[in-house]
Amino acid sequence: MAKGDGYISAKESRRISRENRKITSQMEKIKNRKHVDPSEYETKMKNPDNILEIDNLHTFFFTDIGTVKSVNGVSFDVPKGKTVGVVGESGCGKSVTSLSIMQLVQRPQGQIVEGSIRFAGEQRCIDIAKATTSVMQEIRGKEISMIFQEPMTSLNPVFRIGMQLNEVLELHHPEMTKEQMKARTLEMLELVGIANSEGVYKMYPHELSGGMRQRVMIAMALCCDPSLIIADEPTTALDVTIQAQILDLLRGLKNKINSSIMLITHDLGVIAEMADYVVVMYAGKVVEKGTAEEIFANPMHPYTLGLLASKPVVNKKVDRLYSIPGKVPNPVNMPDYCYFKDRCEMCVEKCSGQYPEMVKVSDTHYVSCYRYYDEGGVK
Amino acid sequence: MAKITIENDFTPIVHDDKNILEVNKLKKYFPIKDGLFQSTVGYVRAVDGITFNIERGTTMGLVGESGCGKSTAGRTILRLLEKTGGQVLFNGKEVHDLDKKEMKELRTKMQIIFQDPYSSLSPRLPIHEIIGEAVREHNLVPKNEYNEYIDTIMHNCGLQPYHKDRYPHEFSGGQRQRICIARALALNPQFVVCDEPVSALDVSIQAQIINLLKDLQSKYHLTYLFISHDLSVVEHISDTIGVMYLGDLVEFGKKEDIFANPLHPYTQALFSAIPIPDPTVKMNRVILEGNIPSPANPPKGCKFHTRCKYCKKGVCDVERPHMKDMGDGHTVVCHLYDK
Numbered sequence: 208m209a210k211g212d213g214y215i216s217a218k219e220s221r222r223i224s225r226e227n228r229k230i231t232s233q234m235e236k237i238k239n240r241k242h243v244d245p246s247e248y249e250t251k252m253k254n255p256d257n258i259l260e261i262d263n264l265h266t267f268f269f270t271d272i273g274t275v276k277s278v279n280g281v282s283f284d285v286p287k288g289k290t291v292g293v294v295g296e297s298g299c300g301k302s303v304t305s306l307s308i309m310q311l312v313q314r315p316q317g318q319i320v321e322g323s324i325r326f327a328g329e330q331r332c333i334d335i336a337k338a339t340t341s342v343m344q345e346i347r348g349k350e351i352s353m354i355f356q357e358p359m360t361s362l363n364p365v366f367r368i369g370m371q372l373n374e375v376l377e378l379h380h381p382e383m384t385k386e387q388m389k390a391r392t393l394e395m396l397e398l399v400g401i402a403n404s405e406g407v408y409k410m411y412p413h414e415l416s417g418g419m420r421q422r423v424m425i426a427m428a429l430c431c432d433p434s435l436i437i438a439d440e441p442t443t444a445l446d447v448t449i450q451a452q453i454l455d456l457l458r459g460l461k462n463k464i465n466s467s468i469m470l471i472t473h474d475l476g477v478i479a480e481m482a483d484y485v486v487v488m489y490a491g492k493v494v495e496k497g498t499a500e501e502i503f504a505n506p507m508h509p510y511t512l513g514l515l516a517s518k519p520v521v522n523k524k525v526d527r528l529y530s531i532p533g534k535v536p537n538p539v540n541m542p543d544y545c546y547f548k549d550r551c552e553m554c555v556e557k558c559s560g561q562y563p564e565m566v567k568v569s570d571t572h573y574v575s576c577y578r579y580y581d582e583g584g585v586k
Numbered sequence: 587m588a589k590i591t592i593e594n595d596f597t598p599i600v601h602d603d604k605n606i607l608e609v610n611k612l613k614k615y616f617p618i619k620d621g622l623f624q625s626t627v628g629y630v631r632a633v634d635g636i637t638f639n640i641e642r643g644t645t646m647g648l649v650g651e652s653g654c655g656k657s658t659a660g661r662t663i664l665r666l667l668e669k670t671g672g673q674v675l676f677n678g679k680e681v682h683d684l685d686k687k688e689m690k691e692l693r694t695k696m697q698i699i700f701q702d703p704y705s706s707l708s709p710r711l712p713i714h715e716i717i718g719e720a721v722r723e724h725n726l727v728p729k730n731e732y733n734e735y736i737d738t739i740m741h742n743c744g745l746q747p748y749h750k751d752r753y754p755h756e757f758s759g760g761q762r763q764r765i766c767i768a769r770a771l772a773l774n775p776q777f778v779v780c781d782e783p784v785s786a787l788d789v790s791i792q793a794q795i796i797n798l799l800k801d802l803q804s805k806y807h808l809t810y811l812f813i814s815h816d817l818s819v820v821e822h823i824s825d826t827i828g829v830m831y832l833g834d835l836v837e838f839g840k841k842e843d844i845f846a847n848p849l850h851p852y853t854q855a856l857f858s859a860i861p862i863p864d865p866t867v868k869m870n871r872v873i874l875e876g877n878i879p880s881p882a883n884p885p886k887g888c889k890f891h892t893r894c895k896y897c898k899k900g901v902c903d904v905e906r907p908h909m910k911d912m913g914d915g916h917t918v919v920c921h922l923y924d925k
Contacts, residue, residue, distance in 0.1 A: 446651040454861070525822070
């Protein structure tokens, strides 16, 4: 069989698997230590206005057919009180980035191998990439919380809604009494626009519709007043009218509780509506980032251009939609030149060289493409 | 317990030759069974009297929230489900009155493309078998031309000849949807129901599939019924649009009319909910309160009145509105336009 097709012999697979076990068990040992000096994971933010700084993050999956570089050198910041939208097709690593921030990547195969995720907590600043499991358990759900894509599968079907919400408070606020917890839970349910909060408190997830379940998920994420909310495709499974309700709710909440949102989606319409900053990802790398106005008014990377052109827009007439030719390269066997070169229609000579570095277009707008090397003035 | 009766009152329509499909007051109810003897205690009114026509060579888009009965409508038209009432005329013939032999003949003329390309392909059949199975069953081409025929179909749908002996798991989502399209087109149909064909795909793959469907339409002079919840896709591909809410077709008309001048309050809310990829556009959005009611127990009168902000007390919650023609084939079912 030809190499690169994804077919490998059983012997080869066993060899890779053995090596992987060596690498991952070493990493697991470091993660699971009980007594760790705080100096190991405490750091300082580069810019005090940011709540989260992701710097050169690499998250790899050590599978039996080779190492999948899901996140391969991603850097971006989430400023305090702002919404950052991460957009890209399926398999581009946007979900893995968010799971890395929560340290929820499937272990032991999935590991953060390089880079840092600096998070400005309430008392101290922590590098999540180096934090141990016990430190993470304090942060997760309290200071950073996550809203998952499918509200159908992320609620436990055998527990009542009230109990599932109380559980979060029980873990992070052990000093609260049962009555206080219930009061807080009801308050949260009302905050997310559930009118019949007493009734919903006693219900099971199957008694609620998709939109209501997503509201419960949001309430659960907000229970402990997190300073960062990661919303991983919060509206993908919902209808447009319900989506409008949920987006409206998220926007209102952001102003009320003054936290930052990292919104992950593949829908450019949702991004345009919600985000202050946009990060475009392709094959595990950030290809373009900037403010929402910059990205939508002046998209520069050929992939961003293609993505914008391939979505039909209401009241804008086109005879034929643009479609990006080819397909995403094999994640096990990435080329050493620009990952988008094989699908790009605007290639220049330099493109067959090494992967292009980020070029600064303006203070906030960066693009990783050789076409802008002279204009940008970086190289 | 009172016996539940299904009303079935409709005036039969006369076939017009420019229409390939005429649907008149089509109803599909699913019985709810309960109790020891599984007696019918009620009905889920999935499709509750919809009326529309599709002209030859055009595309009709059917939009609505999930659970509004758009997929059930598509399947009942193809007689994958038996109707409860009303008429479905395909080329002037009632589809649901045909016998087994006539139905088999008709099956080649009407095809369907399903939503999920992952579960609608048999994992144990190679691609040429998936595409060619029905061709052989219906004896569409002589045996010696069979292989060539499959090759041409695959080529037209953007598949390579060496894909023939592969199995579905070896393909990506976009390619699988191409296989589904090839399977439908291999029978040389006149009418294809596309049941959310691009919902499960990425944006860039979506564009490829939509372009392919458009190319094939002009090549084979196909008629589509395009079911989708994505309004921007429907706007791009359709000539006429029907908007469904809880089993009712609340608005129907030409694409230009509907998008420029949505009449029904539900259509207005639905259209204003579409996110537009331009941060400078700030739109005043009509946000619908609450959820879609249960089709087993729909509200009395106009089904939308529980969520409608123009609801007139004493009219909308009592009397069921009738279909009104607002000119140029643009129809709306709403009390607001009563004279």
